[in-house]
Amino acid sequence: xxxxxxxxxxxxxxxxxxxPLAAATADDVDLQxxxxxxxxxxxxxxxLARKIEIKEETAAAAPAAPKVTVSDKGFALTSADGAxxxxxxxxxxxxxxLFFNDGGGVVNNGxxxxxxxxxxxGTFAKNYSFQLVPEFGGSSVSIxxxxxxxxxxxxxxxxxxxxxxxxxxxxxxxxxxxxxxxxSIVTNLVPNRDLGIQASGDLLDGRLNYAAxxxxxxxxxxSSTNADFDNEKDFVARVFFSPFKNAAASPLQGLxxxxxxxxxxxxxxxxxxxxxxxxxxxxxxxxxxxxxxDGPNWRVAPQVDFRSGAFGAIGEYVVSTVNVxxxxxxxxxxxxxxAWQVAAGYVLTGEDSSYNGVTPATNFDFAxxxxxxxxxxxxxxxxxxxxxxxxxxxxxASNANQATSLGVGLNWYLSKAVAFKFDYxxxxxxxxxxxxxxxxxxxxxxxxxxxxxxxxxxx
Amino acid sequence: xxxxxxLFPIIALTLATGAAAKSTELLNVSYDPxxxxxxxFNKAFIAHWKATTGEDLTIKQSHGGSGKQARGVIDGxxxxxxxxxxxxxxxxxxxxxxxxxxxxxxxxxxxSTPYTSTIVFLVRKGNPKGIKDWDDLVKPGVSxxxxxxxTSGGARWNYLAAWAYAKHKQGxxxxxxxxxxxxxxxxxxxxxxxxxxxxxxxxxxxxxxxISWENEAMLALKEFGxxxxxxxxxxxxxxxxxxxxxxxxVAKKKGTTAVxxxxxxxxxxxxxxxxxxxNFYRPRKPEIAAKYASTFPKLELxxxxxxxxxxAKAQKTHFADGGIFDEIYQNK
Numbered sequence: 001x002x003x004x005x006x007x008x009x010x011x012x013x014x015x016x017x018x019x020p021l022a023a024a025t026a027d028d029v030d031l032q033x034x035x036x037x038x039x040x041x042x043x044x045x046x047x048l049a050r051k052i053e054i055k056e057e058t059a060a061a062a063p064a065a066p067k068v069t070v071s072d073k074g075f076a077l078t079s080a081d082g083a084x085x086x087x088x089x090x091x092x093x094x095x096x097x098l099f100f101n102d103g104g105g106v107v108n109n110g111x112x113x114x115x116x117x118x119x120x121x122g123t124f125a126k127n128y129s130f131q132l133v134p135e136f137g138g139s140s141v142s143i144x145x146x147x148x149x150x151x152x153x154x155x156x157x158x159x160x161x162x163x164x165x166x167x168x169x170x171x172x173x174x175x176x177x178x179x180x181x182x183x184s185i186v187t188n189l190v191p192n193r194d195l196g197i198q199a200s201g202d203l204l205d206g207r208l209n210y211a212a213x214x215x216x217x218x219x220x221x222x223s224s225t226n227a228d229f230d231n232e233k234d235f236v237a238r239v240f241f242s243p244f245k246n247a248a249a250s251p252l253q254g255l256x257x258x259x260x261x262x263x264x265x266x267x268x269x270x271x272x273x274x275x276x277x278x279x280x281x282x283x284x285x286x287x288x289x290x291x292x293x294d295g296p297n298w299r300v301a302p303q304v305d306f307r308s309g310a311f312g313a314i315g316e317y318v319v320s321t322v323n324v325x326x327x328x329x330x331x332x333x334x335x336x337x338x339a340w341q342v343a344a345g346y347v348l349t350g351e352d353s354s355y356n357g358v359t360p361a362t363n364f365d366f367a368x369x370x371x372x373x374x375x376x377x378x379x380x381x382x383x384x385x386x387x388x389x390x391x392x393x394x395x396x397a398s399n400a401n402q403a404t405s406l407g408v409g410l411n412w413y414l415s416k417a418v419a420f421k422f423d424y425x426x427x428x429x430x431x432x433x434x435x436x437x438x439x440x441x442x443x444x445x446x447x448x449x450x451x452x453x454x455x456x457x458x459x
Numbered sequence: 460x461x462x463x464x465x466l467f468p469i470i471a472l473t474l475a476t477g478a479a480a481k482s483t484e485l486l487n488v489s490y491d492p493x494x495x496x497x498x499x500f501n502k503a504f505i506a507h508w509k510a511t512t513g514e515d516l517t518i519k520q521s522h523g524g525s526g527k528q529a530r531g532v533i534d535g536x537x538x539x540x541x542x543x544x545x546x547x548x549x550x551x552x553x554x555x556x557x558x559x560x561x562x563x564x565x566x567x568x569x570x571s572t573p574y575t576s577t578i579v580f581l582v583r584k585g586n587p588k589g590i591k592d593w594d595d596l597v598k599p600g601v602s603x604x605x606x607x608x609x610t611s612g613g614a615r616w617n618y619l620a621a622w623a624y625a626k627h628k629q630g631x632x633x634x635x636x637x638x639x640x641x642x643x644x645x646x647x648x649x650x651x652x653x654x655x656x657x658x659x660x661x662x663x664x665x666x667x668x669x670i671s672w673e674n675e676a677m678l679a680l681k682e683f684g685x686x687x688x689x690x691x692x693x694x695x696x697x698x699x700x701x702x703x704x705x706x707x708x709v710a711k712k713k714g715t716t717a718v719x720x721x722x723x724x725x726x727x728x729x730x731x732x733x734x735x736x737x738n739f740y741r742p743r744k745p746e747i748a749a750k751y752a753s754t755f756p757k758l759e760l761x762x763x764x765x766x767x768x769x770x771a772k773a774q775k776t777h778f779a780d781g782g783i784f785d786e787i788y789q790n791k
Contacts, residue, residue, distance in 0.1 A: 043602065046665045047647040053663075054650055 072417040074119075074459045083126040089119040091176060093137070093456045099280060100449040106442050108282065113137045114454070115175060117144065127151045131163070143226060144193060155201040159213075162224060165191040166198065166211035166238040167260035169303035169316045170341070176458035177357035179314075180279075180409050181423045184341040184381040188276040189320040190301060191218035191262065195228050196236075207245050209258075212237040217264050219293065220320050220337070221276065234264030240303075254307035263298040266322070276383060279407060279425035280450035282443050284400045285385050287324065291393045294332060295323030305355060312353030313344040326392045335389050341381035345411075348374040357416070357458075364414035377409040377423075390432040397440045402430030417459040423452045484517040485715060485722060488538035490525035490612050490701065491652035492675040496738040497542070503734060504725050508718065516718065524652035525612030526551075532558070532706065539710045539719040542703045544612020544653075545763075546570070547770040547778075549704050558708040572700035573726035574740035577760055578613075578620040580691040581660060581669040581676040588667040592694050593624040596668060597641040604666035605646055606656040608777075608784050612701070613653035615778055617670040620697040622777075623761045627695060640787045661688070672699065673755070674739035698760040701740075 064080035074089035093114040102108065116137040123129045133145035147161030164172055168190030170183050198213030213236055216228030240258030244250040275286035303316035317340040325332050351358050351373045360373035382404045390396040409423035427448040431439065439445055487497055501518040508516045521528065521536070525544035532538045533555040543549055546564060553561055564571045582590050588601050596603050606614035618639065625638035648665065650656040653675055660669035661679050668691075671679075676690045703723045710716040725731045732742040736751040748755075767773035777783045 043647075043665060046663055050648050050659050050663050050665055054648065054655065057655070058651060 072415060072459050084122075084124055086120070086122040089121065089459055091115050091117040091119065091456075091458045093175075093181075093454055093458075095181065096453045097280060098451045098453075100451070101446060102448070103442055103445055108280070108443075114181075144223075146226075153201070155203055157200050159198045159200065162193055162195050162226070163198070165194045165196070165215055165218065165234075165236050165262070166200070166213070167191060167236060167262055167299060167301050168318065169258075169260070169301070169305065169314060170343075173355055174357070174458075176456065177355065179312075179343050179345045179375075179377040179411075180379060180407055180425075181421050181452045181454045182279050182281065182425075184339075184343065184379060184407075185276065185278065185383045185403055185405055185427075186316055186318055186339040186341045186381055188221045188383060189318040189337055189339050190220070190260075190299065191215070191234075191236075192221060192223040194218050194224040194234075195226070198236075205246055207242050209240045209242075210238070215262075217266050219266070219268070219322075230267070232265045232267060234262045234266075234297075236260070236262040251308065254312075255304075256306070257302075257304040260301040260303065261299055263296070265296050266293045267295075268293045276385070276403070278403060278427045278448050278450075279405050279423075280427070280448050280452070282448065284403050284427075284429060284441075284444060285394065286399065287389070287394050288326065290327045291324050292328060293322055294325050295334075297322045307353050307355070310347040310350055310353055311344070312346075312355075313342070315342045316340065324389075324393050330392070333388055333393070335386040335393070337383070337385050337389075339381070339383035341379060343377065343379035343381075343407075345375050345377040348376060358411070358413050359416050360413045364412075364418075372415060373413040375411040375413070377407075377411065379405070379407040379409075381405045381407075384430075387432060391434055395440075396432040396435040398444075399432075399441070400429035400439070400444050401432045401435075404428045404430070417457055419454075419456045419458070421454040421456065423454075425450050425452070483514060483715060483718060484519065485539040485719060486519045486521065486537060487540050487542055487722075488521045488528050488532055488536060489542040490528060490544040491522055491654040492613070492657070492672055492678070493542060493701075494520065494522050494654070495678065496674075496735065496740060499734045499738060500726070500731060503730055504722055507725060507730070508721065514718075518722075522652075522654070524606065524610035524614075524655075527610045527651060537709050537713070538706050539713065539715045540703065540705050540723055542701065542723075544699075544701050545615060545770060546700070546702045547615075547774040548612060549702055550771065550774075552704075552706065556708075558706050559704055560707065563704045564702060566705075567703065567723060568727060569743050570700065571702045571704055571723075572743070573703060573723075573731065574701065574735040574742055576673045576699045576701065576740055577696045577758070578616050578693075578699065579671060579673045579676050579696065580693060581657075581671045581679055582667065582689050582691055584685075584687050584689055586689055586691065590668045590691055593621055593638075593642075594628075596621070596645065596670070597638060598645075601645050601668065602647055602666040603642060603645040604648070604650075604656055604660040604669040606653055607649035607651055610651040611653055611656075613656075613672050613675070613699075614649075615773075616672070616697055616699045618777065618784065619763065619767060619773060620693075620695075620761075621670070623697055623766045624693065624695045626766075627761075636783060636787070643787055673741075677739035677754075692756055692758050695759045695761065697766070698762050700763070 066080055067078045069076040074087050076085055076087040078085040095112045095114045097109060099108050114137055117133050117135055120132045127150060129149040131145050131147050135142050135144040145163050147159050147163045150158040166172060168187055170178060171187050171190055194215040196213050196215030198211055200211035202209050215234045215236055216224055217232055217234040218224060238258060238260035240256055242256040244252040244255060247253055275283035278284050299318060299320045301316055301318040306313045319336060319338050321334060321336045323332055323334050345353055347353055347358055351361055358373050358375055362370035364372035385401040405425055405427040407423055407425040412420040429444050489497060497520050505516050508514060525548045529543060529548035529551050532541060532552050541549055549563060552558055580590055595601060605617045608614040608618050621639050621642055622635045625635040626632060648659060650659055653672055656669060657675055657679055659665050661683055680688055705719045705723060710719045732744045732747040736742045736747055741755050742748045763770055763773060
């Protein structure tokens with residue numbers, strides 16, 4: 001019994017001692033299993049995180065696709081790095097012209113497809129650009145602009161081809177964004193588009209813009225064809241200062257002024273110009289058909305532009321001098337014609353007036369009750385032909401030697417791209433002392449009063 | 460002077476301005492782990508070029524998975540030179556666009572491979588999973604890190620080294636395929652390039668073993684410390700020969716053929732070979748190799764030509780669309 005008791009006691013003691021040991025071993029095993037499980041889960045979590053990371057890296061490193069942009073500025077296809085692009089834009093202007101009290105007999109009321117252009121522009125290798133603009137409006141198809149640009153730097157850019165000659169301020173503004181449907185009579189005295197080479201650029205942090213070039217040479221208001229085969233060229237230059245452009249607090253921030261000019265020689269086989277036209281696009285002065293240009297010519301055109309919020313104004317003065325003969329062997333005379341204009345606009349709906357047009361805060365949407373932007377405009381302009389032009393170089397009986405024009409207008413911008421423009425112009429004519437009491441030209445017998453309305457899409 | 464005479468000064472000014480703005484610039488499109496190598500080498504070559512020609516030179520580097528980089532060049536990346544992980548990738552540049560001649564590999568010594576490397580294992584300190592050779596990589600519970608052979612040249616070397624080991628040990632391609640299949644079952648994530656794979660193993664702490672370029676594994680030890688990682692040399696590996704080539708069409712267009720050629724030739728110079736060795740690439744030049752013998756342990760190496768019949772065949776059999784790797788990975 002004693003032995004059994006001893007054995008039992010010993011077993012009990014052993015069991016008592018052994019139990020915690022066995023329990024401890026089981027705990028360790030469980031703990032290790034848990035640790036392994038946690039490690040495994042941690043690895044799985046890290047793998048998932050890394051897979052997401054790799055997916056993001058791959059997406060970020062993927063070559064960017066070319067960018068396609070369709071907006072009220074046209075259609076553009078741009079390479080991912082922005083170095084190459086091609087843009088398609090357009091301009092359509094349908095005009096209605098209504099003349100009042102013009103004495104009858106002149107068929108001048110009607111509709112005109114004033115401009116219809118498909119504008120293709122592009123950039124290659126970031127620094128090379130081109131522009132091609134055929135004109136389908138008017139009575140014939142022509143190449144309006146066709147030029148190649150080389151951007152050496154912001155301060156020095158070259159342009160080769162056919163494009164606007166940098167003399168007249170209003171003429172250099174886009175056809176879509178002038179205050180009035182028709183540019184002022186001042187534009188009669190500056191060259192339009194010509195073949196040439198031009199250097200231009202921005203200096204002084206953009207406060208000074210310059211352009212200078214050599215062009216084929218044009219008569220007043222003229223545009224070149226696609227060829228210019230003669231030895232006489234014009235040197236043209238323009239500087240335009242915006243001294244307060246970077247002074248945001250200055251009330252003169254929107255003030256710019258400058259001067260454009262041209263100098264050259266010209267010898268033509270026939271009439272020096274195709275005529276000076278009124279706001280209603282009727283010819284009020286033209287040289288005799290036999291008159292030719294022969295000798296030096298020059299122009300000077302000081303100009304100013306001011307923008308302040310909804311208000312905008314431009315002014316320019318042009319002197320154009322030309323040497324003419326009544327025929328190939330006739331006496332040579334230097335004629336000096338002058339013109340000036342002041343025009344202003346105020347955007348009634350508060351948007352900014354700009355050289356690049358008005359951008360409505362909201363587009364016209366009848367259902368939404370938004371009306372786009374409205375702008376009121378006014379202009380006064382005058383052109384005077386040298387008295388010495390009469391009667392040897394131009395007929396006093398059928399030409400005016402002075403035109404003074406007053407215009408008022410209302411522009412309704414339904415969106416940036418779509419606009420209605422309504423203008424009323426009244427032009428008063430003056431005549432040379434040798435002119436008869438009543439001009440032989442029916443349109444000059446009374447003031448020209450014309451209402452021109454336009455529906456325009458420009459993008 | 461007539462005004463038209465001003466045309467010529469204007470044109471001359473244009474040309475002069477263009478000439479003044481011109482500067483020589485090379486783009487080296489390389490594979491993933493060579494960043495540090497070419498940072499050092501470019502610095503040396505720019506100094507060498509200036510000293511010998513007086514010309515200033517800028518060298519840009521682009522890195523990524525070798526296959527992906529080759530695709531970039533095929534798609535228009537303007538590389539003057541490529542320094543890729545394997546010849547098949549440069550062959551692809553020839554095949555898709557003929558931007559360099561077919562025999563490009565004959566233009567420089569040693570088949571245009573100025574340095575070599577091999578494939579080793581990088582494990583965590585203490586080698587917790589007891590990795591000693593390729594067989595250990597197919598054991599259950601061993602997580603293996605290697606990049607994607609579809610985009611990474613290094614990954615293709617890894618794959619072929621594993622294949623060669625299995626074939627040597629078991630004798631048949633079927634056995635080798637089964638072995639490689641088992642290995643990829645242990646791969647939890649495929650990076651697109653070798654550097655990404657190193658990041659996964661070293662910085663993201665994923666996996667038990669990374670199959671790695673020798674130079675990349677040595678760099679990891681240098682950068683992150685020998686107290687954290689160890690390199691295991693397998694019993695058999697493969698002689699990896701990363702090739703270099705001038706992309707003739709681009710260099711000709713950019714007028715950089717001479718400098719691009721000199722750039723690659725300089726890799727074979729004493730200085731070029733020293734720089735390669737210092738960046739853990741095995742130099743070709745015997746005297747430089749002898750100098751760095753202690754850095755690079757000897758091991759049995761098979762070659763791509765001897766074992767797989769060359770890169771063209773290996774590429775087509777294993778890595779082309781519908782090849783053995785696709786089969787292996789789809790069945791994973």
